[in-house]
Amino acid sequence: MLQPILFALLLLAAFGLFAWQVRKIRANILVGRDRDMSGHFGERLNKTLLVAFGQQKMFKRVTPAVLHLVVYVGFIVINIEVIEIIIDGLFGTHRFLSFLGPVYSALMAVNETLAALVIVAVAAFWWRRNHRPPVQRFTGVELRMWPKLDANIILYIEVALMAALFFMNSADIRLHQLEGKALPGAFPVSHFLANLLPATSVDTLEVLERAGWWIHITGILLFLNYLPSSKHFHILLAFPNVWYSRLVPQGQFSNVDSITHEVKAMMDPSYVVPAPATNPDGSALAPTPFGAKDVEDLPWTSLLNAYSCTECGRCTSVCPANLTGKLLSPRKIIMDTRDRVEEKYNSPLIFHPNVYGPEARHEPITDLANATLLRGKVTPEELWACTTCNACVESCPVNINPLESIIEMRRFLVLEESAAPNSLNVMFSNIENNGAPWAFSPSDRLNWADELYVAEKVTT
């Protein structure tokens, strides 16, 4: 009777802690600016099924896609067993789902096969990250210290959880062998591992089986509460992130409505600018800046992006600026956004934000409290290196859009600080004065048509 009570308490504590952490993350995401992402149910469902559930964009690179698919399917299928564990734990049953008979056997067999494959895949992942030199996209100024350690911790935990699963099943098999009973289910891996266990006493094996069971479920619950501090949170937020994807063509950038009103009023004096939004008590809201200086200036979808990022670096590996040695790394901007929102608002249990020095051409930051996302973490040099080519957006397996954050910060630099590179200011004044980004006279605009001939051709 003690075990179910202990288990219920453990479960309650674990889910309570997790819910508390999720609330903090939700609050962090909602500090972002409003953006209406409602509607288009069918299209969003379709995207979510294809891109999130179907892993469609992962398959642009086959090797990591196959490895990831194994871990992803393993995660989903093994969770069915977690349901059984929870039921067993709460009600003191043993292998509750075994009433399913052959279905149960199949489930357990698939489970064990996947668990073995997960270990192989995780080993491959570990090798890709840690051999010398590692896969190129697992390097970079943003992927040192905590992010690097975090990636390895996830792999170690996954192996440990799979090992606990095998240990639990093997001990159970051995125990049943000793007792001369048949264990329901089929266990292609543990069947062999069981022979490695001592066949000494039923009591020892009972302890071993219980230990395996407790390690497995406690590990899962610990891992659950590790997620909010980790890039591994993507296993949950990838789904809402894909759901809230931008559905417009990638080349379409957002319009700034407040500017639209201003421009319309300039061109048409009779245009009535809508009254600015007010607080509930009728007082005027603090004016929001043009573009983004800090995390709360970004749309909430960009903050959701930051929490959905698993730091895989596909974006950075296809970025033309990054490929040619510029400072810009789209992944760094997404990671900086998460670090900054957690630094300024709610921090997770384990929090080691990236700190950059000369290697990322950062001035030493003395005033941490006022170190905003722009300049505090992301330098103008990074932002100005972007060609807006959308390669990062296209490459992201979970539809994160680093370009949108880059443009918002460029807007702040230009519209609030007039801090564009000088050559761009020249381009702006050319457009204002000549209607072209170059210094040509507008009266020469049709000169291309001078002395233009076409060969007469008898059309057949």
Added chain:
Amino acid sequence: MTPTSSPAAPAKRQLTVPTVADLAAEGKSPEILFWVGCAGAFDDRYKRVTRAFARILEHVGTNYAVLGLEESCTGDPAKRAGNEFLFQMQAMQNITTMNGYGIKKIVTACPHCFNTIKNEYPALGGEYEVIHHSTYLQQLINEGKVAVKGGESFKGRRITFHDSCYLGRANNIYEAPRDVLAALDADLVEMKRSRANGLCCGAGGAQMWKEPEPGKKDINIERTEEALATLGGAAAALDNLRGVETERPAPGQHPLQGSIIAVGCPFCMTMMSDGVKNKEQEGIVQVFDLAELVASAEGINA
């Protein structure tokens, strides 16, 4: 190797490119507006593309016109650089002009103008059917209005197409330019990074007007190297086809002689041409826009 007029068609006719204002004065309006764009109007190299495309429009008898002096920058470079205010000023001005003339349909040879007018003008009151000239050329070829015959033959010449970001990833147009090139009966080779994985030429996002940030290499050099390697690799592959009759270069001729990097964007044109010059290959490999290739193949240059 410049596109030359077909020797079979010596008769030529001078074009008076119609402006929308001229047509309006006669109480008419064009079926389609040819949006020339700033590069198309002012950049010496891209003016040749504008002229080639105007020849095609004339040749097939399109009811078209240009805005001429009433056209102004779409605001794309300002918007990508973060100057939303200037962008919207430009957009409103152009929308007022076009709506005033009742423009319904627009064709342009610039993917940046295309993207901006198609995607970003509607929210500001400018709703038009906008097509890029690659799609337009594809339609002309499909409808048989352009036979891509009678002029220069591109048969067997190696062509690789460089995807423009604002046509490709930005608007998912990958096949139209390739269909146009396929009609030339040329030897099309694809770069490793093509279509959705295409590498930017380095000029988008207002980079055209500024020096690149410090780095190891310029983006256009990276891309040009890829294009040249692709064309060269295709040449080597042909050489290795023992016993197969291929159109080999004449003895002593450079294996890349006559190869073409095809583009569909004025900025890509500048960046790739500069890249080819940087690699000192400009006498061997040429950069052409789709419209130039079609006009040349059709034999309507004069």
